Amino acid sequence: MEGFVYVLFIVVLAVNALLSIYGIVYRRSLVKKLISLTILSDTVFVSIILVGFIFKYPVVPPVYSGVGGEEAYLLEHGSDPLPQALVLTGIVIGLAVNALIAFGVIQVYRLTGTTDAKRAIRVLVEEVMEE
Amino acid sequence: MIVTLIVFTVALILSLVFIYYAITEKDLLKAAVFSAGQSVSYAILLHTMAAPDIAMTYLAVSVGLYSALLVFVISKTERYEE
Amino acid sequence: MSRRTIGLIVLLVGVVSIALTTFIVFNPEAPKSVRELGKYYIANTTRDVSSPEAVTAIVWDYRGLDTIYETVVLYMAIVGGLAISTTTRKVSLKTRTGLTSIARTGTRIIVLLIATIAFAIALHGHLTPGGGFPGGSALAITVMLIVPVYTLQSLLDQGVSSTRLIAVRGLALTALGLVAILPVIKGLEAVTNLKFYPSHVAGMLISGSLWFYNLFEFLAVASGFAAVALYLSIPEEVYREEIKGGE
Numbered sequence: 001m002e003g004f005v006y007v008l009f010i011v012v013l014a015v016n017a018l019l020s021i022y023g024i025v026y027r028r029s030l031v032k033k034l035i036s037l038t039i040l041s042d043t044v045f046v047s048i049i050l051v052g053f054i055f056k057y058p059v060v061p062p063v064y065s066g067v068g069g070e071e072a073y074l075l076e077h078g079s080d081p082l083p084q085a086l087v088l089t090g091i092v093i094g095l096a097v098n099a100l101i102a103f104g105v106i107q108v109y110r111l112t113g114t115t116d117a118k119r120a121i122r123v124l125v126e127e128v129m130e131e
Numbered sequence: 132m133i134v135t136l137i138v139f140t141v142a143l144i145l146s147l148v149f150i151y152y153a154i155t156e157k158d159l160l161k162a163a164v165f166s167a168g169q170s171v172s173y174a175i176l177l178h179t180m181a182a183p184d185i186a187m188t189y190l191a192v193s194v195g196l197y198s199a200l201l202v203f204v205i206s207k208t209e210r211y212e213e
Numbered sequence: 214m215s216r217r218t219i220g221l222i223v224l225l226v227g228v229v230s231i232a233l234t235t236f237i238v239f240n241p242e243a244p245k246s247v248r249e250l251g252k253y254y255i256a257n258t259t260r261d262v263s264s265p266e267a268v269t270a271i272v273w274d275y276r277g278l279d280t281i282y283e284t285v286v287l288y289m290a291i292v293g294g295l296a297i298s299t300t301t302r303k304v305s306l307k308t309r310t311g312l313t314s315i316a317r318t319g320t321r322i323i324v325l326l327i328a329t330i331a332f333a334i335a336l337h338g339h340l341t342p343g344g345g346f347p348g349g350s351a352l353a354i355t356v357m358l359i360v361p362v363y364t365l366q367s368l369l370d371q372g373v374s375s376t377r378l379i380a381v382r383g384l385a386l387t388a389l390g391l392v393a394i395l396p397v398i399k400g401l402e403a404v405t406n407l408k409f410y411p412s413h414v415a416g417m418l419i420s421g422s423l424w425f426y427n428l429f430e431f432l433a434v435a436s437g438f439a440a441v442a443l444y445l446s447i448p449e450e451v452y453r454e455e456i457k458g459g460e
Contacts, residue, residue: 002243003236003240003241003242003243004232004233004236005243006241006243007232007235007236007241008228008229008232011228011231011232011235012228012232015224015228052247052248052251053244054244054245054246054247055243055244055245056245061342062251062254062255062267062268063265063266063267063268063341063342064258064259064265064266065265066265071255071256074255075247075252075255075256078247078255079247080247080248080251081251081254081255081267081268081271082250082251082254082271084268085268085271085272085276088268088272088344088346089272089279089280089283092283092286092287092346093283093286093287095287096286096287096289096290096291097290099290099291099294099441100290100293100294103293103294103297103298104297106297107297110449110452110453110456111456
């Protein structure tokens with residue numbers, strides 16, 4: 001039973017990643033590309049946390065609660081703390097890059113009047129060619 | 132254990148539905164709302180996977196900051212794709 | 214039914230059938246035990262860092278240098294946003310009204326609750342899940358909530374301007390750098406925790422430098438994203454005049 005849910009996890013996360021890559025490449029609006037980029041990075045983070053998860057019952061987060069003598073229990077039933085720390089750093093850096101991309105999209109709209117990727121590039125290239 | 136597996140399956144299928152609707156939608160405001168729905172289903176998934184630190188951070192960032200950022204950007208540029 | 218619904222149903226059926234086929238053919242084992250490195254971190258966190266929370270101990274003590282660099286990356290992103298949004302003249306906003314009094318009363322209650330929770334998440338980060346970064350994001354959400362309901366002008370009247378928020382952010386980042394560099398004076402490496410800072414203050418567990426890191430990171434993230442929200446609320450006419458004036 002756990003094996004089937006494990007395989008379903010991997011297949012659904014792979015399909016999510018492929019859908020978001022389709023959204024980045026084949027959709028023409030810059031805002032839609034930004035949305036698909038956030039979906040792709042979120043899917044990668046969830047798959048990293050899947051590496052540190054164990055399919056046992058009960059499973060607890062790796063936090064001591066102050067009542068003594070818990071180390072053996074946490075070593076048996078706790079989830080892995082290292083992938084969670086790496087994903088925390090990843091979420092912060094992803095937020096910084098996405099905020100910068102959002103400002104970039106607004107500036108492209110101010111300079112060219114459109115958020116369509118092909119038309120914006122054509123307008124900018126024509127402006128450079130005129131000079 | 133069976134309840135955990137059911138929660139996993141429901142959250143995964145829900146996230147797939149939200150992502151499909153977000154990417155194939157022409158109205159960008161609706162796409163931002165679907166993206167927030169996908170973030171909620173991923174947060175349910177992360178909490179069931181015994182990672183409460185990540186679930187808290189992900190909820191505050193993705194449902195709060197990304198949705199607000201996208202609404203600001205859409206209000207300053209165009210609303211409908213092509 | 215539209216083409217989108219048919220596509221969704223085909224996708225769902227395909228995913229479930231692929232999962233069933235792979236399960237029946239390969240019959241894989243789900244993982245049932247954590248790797249050795251994870252077990253080392255869980256076993257030794259109370260002794261090395263004196264913090265019962267393994268994830269915060271890894272983020273600020275075992276791998277503390279990575280987190281300092283990540284704070285620098287966040288700073289660069291906010292500087293980039295600032296560079297695009299500067300104006301040559303002072304911004305004067307027309308008088309706007311904001312939303313109705315029902316929305317204002319509800320927002321007042323919600324903002325107080327969110328601010329309390331944000332402080333609790335940030336300052337308690339070495340004992341429970343949380344830390345500086347989720348608390349800072351939660352406090353930044355309150356500013357993003359205040360700007361449409363009460364107008365931007367009401368925030369500027371209270372003295373909360375984007376320049377002051379950037380100054381607060383600079384001070385918090387300086388304090389963070391000081392906490393990281395202070396052990397070098399005594400000859401230890403940078404970003405050391407228990408060899409230099411006390412682990413208990415007045416009988417309360419404080420885990421050395423972890424509490425200070427959480428506090429300053431909370432202030433830095435909250436003020437940074439509040440400044441971003443204030444930049445994004447300046448109306449578009451100001452920038453249209455800027456670009457027309459430049460040509």
